[in-house]
Amino acid sequence: MWRWPLIHRLTGRPRIDGLWHASLEPTPESHIPPEGNRGPIEAYLAISQTYWRFSARLITKESHSTTRSHFWIQENSQDLEWVSFIYDNSPRQRYQHRSSRHLGTCTLRPGSRIPEKMSATYFTDRYTQGDIQLQLIGRDGTVAAFNEAEEKRAELETARDRSRARKAKLRAWLPPKWRQQSGRSPETVSRSN
Structure with missing residues (x-):
């Protein structure tokens, strides 16, 4: 119901559910092993969202991440909310010798209530961080x-x-x-x- 145009206008909550194409750019200061990927890293972000629930799965060729917790942020100067979430990343077995399982956090910053592009930042407990550019592919985010x-x-x-x-x-x-x-x-x- 919160997605109905009139009600959606009254909330600051953007509609960001769907499948997004993502490009991750680690910073030069990130602690990436010599044989690791320094980017840009191609990925897909599958977001499931209701007004109260949010779940994001980041999928790359080497790993997948699952949301553990999230919260919405609204700055006083903005009428649009951002979402921050904590995720658990599990690399595929063949890459675990150089990319161990880790936790991280990501903040998505949509620029409008129904964005087709977004930017984000992330950092992990492996001392990696960077920026993410996202482009909406479609509203059906069901991919494995x-x-x-x-x-x-x-x-x-x-x-x-x-x-x-x-x-x-x-x-x-x-x-x-x-x-x-x-x-x-x-x-x-x-x-x-």
């Missing part, structure tokens, strides 16, 4: 593995490309006067003339 997220991203990008191509073909059939109206419907154009 990195490859599955990659496939979902490719499917959605293909569907968007097809949709753009169909719209371009339709615009080509419109009379020139309607094409100049930058997306206004023919009914609106005819009424305004």
